[in-house]
Amino acid sequence: MAMIMFFSLFAGVNQAKAEAALNVNADGAILVDAETGKVLYEQNADSVLGVASMTKMMTEYLLLEAVKKGKVKWDQEYSVSDLVYKNSHDRSLSNVPLRADGKYTIRELYEAMAIYSANSATIAIAETIGGSEANFVKMMNDKAKQLGLKDYKFVNSTGLNNRDYHGQHPEGTGPEDENVMSPRAVAKLAFHLINDFPEVLKTASTPTKMFREGTDDQIKMDNWNWMLPKLVYGYQGMDGLKTGTTDFAGYCFTGTASRDGKRFITVVQNAKDASGKGGYKARFDETRKMMDYAFSNYTKEQIVPKHYQVKGHKTLPITKGKEDQVKIYTKSAINMVVLNGEKKSYKPVLVLDKKKVNKDGEITAPVKKGETVGYLTIEPKNGEKVSFLTEEGHKKIKVDVIAAKDVEKANWFVLMMRGIGNFFGDVWHGISSTVKGWF
CATH class of the missing domain: 2.60.410.10 (D-Ala-D-Ala carboxypeptidase, C-terminal domain)
Incomplete structure (x- = not known):
């Protein structure tokens, strides 16, 4: 236990001022300092909402952790499962087509997931790490608990609705299940991801890349984060992190940007425009609003x-x-x-x-x-x-x-003399008090 000299530290921040300056059009939103995790603004931050492909940040975390521990290698090859093959050719979903008899490196699959939000590549990574996507989902939920996340539930590795698996959704989950998280939980996951594995930003900030370049299977992967500086809603310093869109979750985005020694993380879930309509532009406009506020009003x-x-x-x-x-x-x-x-x-x-x-x-x-x-x-x-x-x-x-300095222990003679001095001091004090009491 410690001896408190003043009042103890409180928990939460300047909320009234931030709320007065911001009015984010989203079901949930949060703005945090990426270095300390200090919360600068929040709106329905503990509401449990759909996350769609922002789910993939957890898959990225588990992959980067597995690589760091030597359990998976970047040049390791993956042989395509029946589920991954079928999913990869569903062009209604974000995907890179994979051959049934093809072999793909983990780095190729990771880049497809992080840049293009490729769902088949994500399932392939889940199978590589967990043996099956069902096992991987358990790992996702266990890791969320270990990281201290609250208000979350992972049912697949991708963020798709389980119905998009056409009956092959992970064992132990329902056919209509969805991944859900609160804005605070999403921000916390992003905070751990970029601080524990900062190399993720190198891939997340890639505006475009060719998958299987130079082959018959090549496909251009344009990053869904249109706030990267070279893209349509380019924002100075933006270098991550993950978008997400489904009918259930709406338009979502976890952004991070760095300028002048400051880095911030933002989350918007089911973002809308002023008329209440969701859209790609809406999620980036609401993110820009929070980023502008942070860079203009906060100083380290x-x-x-x-x-x-x-x-x-x-x-x-x-x-x-x-x-x-x-x-x-x-x-x-x-x-x-x-x-x-x-x-x-x-x-x-x-x-x-x-x-x-x-x-x-x-x-x-x-x-x-x-x-x-x-x-x-x-x-x-x-x-x-x-x-x-x-x-x-x-x-x-x-x-x-x-x-600030060394202080040696006094020797036995000094301590003894102090003790004697203290004894006679106490005696004299007692005598003086008694004498004073006579008069």
């Missing part, structure tokens, strides 16, 4: 510098030491994205380690330079809440407080 600031000392708590008293106190300060700085002009709207929160500091607020010698004696975090002075997608986000605004 150093809220607490390295070696910061809290007023009134610049030192700790020491017991049994050669010195009677030691200077303490923060080991590193605290940086956070805040609204323009609000850098000074936060106050420090010092928490001392109760295992290191006794009930009288003293630390026992010896003390080593750099020894952690607690931590420091920040909170808004006005009591507003600060919300993060993850507990790790909270930790990014928490830094160790350390001792």
Whole structure:
């Protein structure tokens, strides 16, 4: 347990100001800082909604994790299953056609999935990792739980309605089942994806690529993220992440863009235009609205510098030491994205380690330079809440407080003499009090 010196950190952020500035036309939306996961705006962020092909971000996560662990190799070849063959020739769906007797590398399938949202390629990846799509769906739900997602359900690897599998949907799921997630869960998945595997952005930002270039099977794959800088709704700094569209989910998009050392993540689900009609343009217009707001109104600031000392708590008293106190300060700085002009709207929160500091607020010698004696975090002075997608986000605004120098333990003779001095001091104090009581 830790000894709280001030109020504890709240959870959530400047919601009123963001809501006043934004009115996103979507069933659900969220805007977050991609570095810390700090929530800057939310609208029905915990509503469980359709996600369509944004589902594929989980398939991407599990693939990149499997590659990192050496369980799957990029040049590994996949032999086409009956389900994947049939699905790949359904031109009503986003697909690259695959041959029944063909062999395709995992990298080819991954690029088709990430750039062109190819559903057959996605199922092929699911079969490669899980052995079957049904097993892979279990892995998806398990990984979602492990990542701390809430309000989600995965029934397939693609985001299609299960009816699009024509009776071959994953075992254990229903013929009309759909993948669902809340905007907060989608943002959290995207946050983990780009922070755990930043290489995903290299593929996600590819505007167009030829599948099987130079063969009879070549097909041009145009990225469905039309906000990439070279495409029709190009946005400066946009380099990901995943679109999704079905009748059930509507027009959805998880976007991420980086400028001037700042990166943001946005999610819109069932986006609509001003007349209430859904469309490709609507999801990008609503994303642009949030991105413009974020880049114009938020700045990354150093809220607490390295070696910061809290007023009134610049030192700790020491017991049994050669010195009677030691200077303490923060080991590193605290940086956070805040609204323009609000850098000074936060106050420090010092928490001392109760295992290191006794009930009288003293630390026992010896003390080593750099020894952690607690931590420091920040909170808004006005009591507003600060919300993060993850507990790790909270930790990014928490830094160790350390001792600035060594303090050796006093030798036995000094400690004995102090004890004697304290004894006679107590006796004299008692006598003085008694004498004063006579008069």
